[in-house]
Amino acid sequence: MEKTVQQFPPFREGSAPHQGHDDHGHQEHHEPGFWQKYIFSTDHKVIGIQYGLVALSFMLFGFFLMLCMRWSIAHPMKAMPFIGGILHSIVGSQMASPVKDASGTIIGYAMSPELYNSFGAMHGTIMVFLGVVPLAFAAFGNYVVPLMIGAPDMTFPRINMASFHAFFLGGVVMLVSFFIPGGAAQAGWTSYSPLASTIPTNGQAFWLVGMVLLITSSLLGAVNFIATIIQLRAPGMTWMRLPWFVWAQFVTAFILLLAFPPLEAAGVLQLMDNVAHTSFFLPTGLAVSGVVGQASGGGSPLLWQHLFWFLGHPEVYVLILPAMGIVIEVIANNTRKPIFGYKSLVYSSLGVGFLSFIVWAHHMYMTGMGQKIATFFQATTMIISIPSVIILTCMFLSLWGGSIRINTPMLFALGFLPMFGIGGLTGLPLGLAATDLYLHDTYYIIAHFHYVVAPGTIFGLFAGIYFWFPKMTGRKMNEFWGRVHFWCSLVFMNLVFMPMFAQGIKGMIRRMSDGGVNYSAARVPGAIDTLPGSVMELNGWILWAAIALGIAQIPFIINLFWSISHGEKVGTNPWSATTVDWQTPTPPPHGNFATEPHIVRGPYEYSVPGHTADFTPQSETVAAKNSTGHH
Amino acid sequence: MSESEHPVVFKDYTRRCLLVLLAVACMTAMMIATSFSSIGSGSWTPKVALILLIASVNAFVIAGFLMHLLSEKKLVYTILAFTVFFFIGLAGLTIWAMNDLPVGSAKH
């Protein structure tokens, strides 16, 4: 069957992969140089890969920050092996405290609480804004969306390039802030004022400038995605024929477009607070360490929280929707049957996107909120769980009766389902004020949102990488090591995050560099509600699970790079998929399609009765060859 | 007006532009007059409300005629409707949240 799906000459090594150039006429006649081809490229596929590689690097870095923090939690103020010395040479004795033995000689360096705080703030910032969003939205969106809708490129290729460069610059600003005196931002990824304006480091100003750049990048990207999906759909690609991944990206882009600007406004205001010493978020009579400051006052700390969470909550759906989109594509492809409830999925994603704008204050029940407004936000929070559950249910029901094909992308997609389920369901108690007051700012919350984002979203992203790798390179990633990567990641992810639920329910607060030692039964025997030894012991176990999780990523990293040149060679449509992205040459040339594809059917026509092949691609030419008398 | 559905006649167009300019100038003058008037006798609230009302009409004229919003496509209306809705949500819910305090809390 492979032959019939190849509309275009398959990609041959050495033959011009840029055959699409002919159609571009005046644009480029000569082969572009290295800088033009890889750094200043306007091709959506190159930009997608740029985003992907940079985002993966940032995620690895963010993971490393977390490992340092877990060491500090498990062994507070104990010398950190290997890493301690390196940290000391970078950040100095102020931040990496020397640890001395009985005779006074320095035996190593430990993390200071300040360094812990800055790693904590930057871990969150990097993972969310420099890792997951660029990978899920920008990388996959850029590479896949134009191919899926049959478009030659994004609508505004140069704005697309500008978007990546703004993102990269924002990342550089964030990284540079580690090296300035006082270190990077220390007020948490949420940067609550007045804390953010009173910590004596310029890291916060760097953070804000970095954020403004990242937000600008996201806005440019969002405009581009929406315009592309609305304007550049190929003939016949009606809204209800769009693969659901495109819908997910479409809703995500709208969330970014309309939810990010208020945070940009808030960022500008906080930047004014930090640099021009205004008092937007500083109340009258603010005292720091018992001393009343020079600020004029009159501002409102809660204003920052409102503006921050107006983005912050929709951001959750920015993190999860693209991953859900990937999972749907992978599940449909590997169950070899149409996805269950396509229309429900579409309306649910729209509903989630819409409702995500009016739930934000459920992050703020602890701020002295009145009963009426709390009731409103509890109601919207409960309502938004309905479309989310519909999406998850459709995913599960899609498995029903399918002849499931197990491969690495499918394993990650299947892993996503229960992991996201745990993350989502444990969120319900946090959406209700009465239970949230107890669980707020404990490890329970950490466990909850990491289940959503780490084994949830990131598993979805891994599925996407394994799934579309053959389209990007013409080769498959190694299946055996892929499975090793999956099973190890699954086990260790759960070993890392599951114990945190227990710790949180026992009352262990987050953001403590000593992991709660000062609240432990061992430190204050006889006091009520102290943390028992069994809960404290979990800190040590989590550290080892986290290290193991890090080691489990090594097969992936090696597999990723090794497969580029040594993976198993495959044709243009190795997964026998129906969507148009698999109907292009591999890798797709500049301009993507030799001729404009014509779409004649929905995206998931698998195992159509009466067809010889168990998949029927969306575009017309194939249908003519594949079957007569269809529908 | 936005595309070449109606061919542009430059003279007519100039006249229309000048009318809009005149309207904007008049409304600006009205806002200033309100601001310095004794409406509300010492209280700013009625004045602010009136001025913002005039400013909204002014904005409508600019958006409607200068930005051709009155003859724009449905898609643009849809996008702007969502935007305005979310803006009202942002401002409205935030103000509500700031003023709704738990029962029994001291007024600040």
Added chain:
Amino acid sequence: MEIPYTVHKRADTGLYNAKLGIWLFLASEVMLFGGLFSAYILLRVGAGEGTWPHGWLDVRLGTINTILLALSAITTLLAWAALKVKEFGKFKFFHACTMLLALTFLGIKSYEYYDKFHHYEIQLNNGTIADGHFVEQSADFDLAKKTGTFTIHGHIVERHAELMDMRSDEAKKAKHEEHVIAAADIKHMENYSPRHNTFTAIYFTMSGLHALHILGGTLVIFYLWGPGSRMWKTDPERFTNRIEVSGLFWHFVDLVWVFLFPVLYLT
């Protein structure tokens, strides 16, 4: 394959790409300024009795700037209309006017900023407050060492509240003259910079961000007027679209000012 609909409209949306793009961008701008206006409302509503100032800005200058922007909006539109009737010379003329008006706007704005930075509120040791514009300071003026003198042109008030409403009758009656103040008499002095209070903070931030938009818009218009206008010869239709799209941005910036002016100057 080429990217379609760069010039002509797509049938089902009725828009060409850039037009949709700019409206999406403007939607995000609405939310950006929406966030700032929300902040303004909350700061103002949350301000204590008599702590929100009135009449601190010069309405005359604000009015002139309002008219300048309205005029520039008209010239932008006429520049586009000129291209529609294929009169390139007229286009050049009208957009030259647009840029001139925009630069005048920025000039007046800078003067207003300059004025605020030279405006001092000086709390004296005897409990009164001297308030006025900087004239000169003696060579040995040093607040820490308490030497030298500082001269302002303004008035001295008994209560801080008198400074908050410059529209009040007593403020209008106050006589403004030069006051020489000895450093030894000064308890605390501060100019009307952003940190002075929440009003100056939001004034500088919002008008500053607006001014940055004016600057950005002017640069775009300059590009399209100068080097970018070569496209008129190769692809006149697309060039006209570019002028329309940049015009939409310009009108939006005008729209923001239509709210900024009453909110900052008139109330």
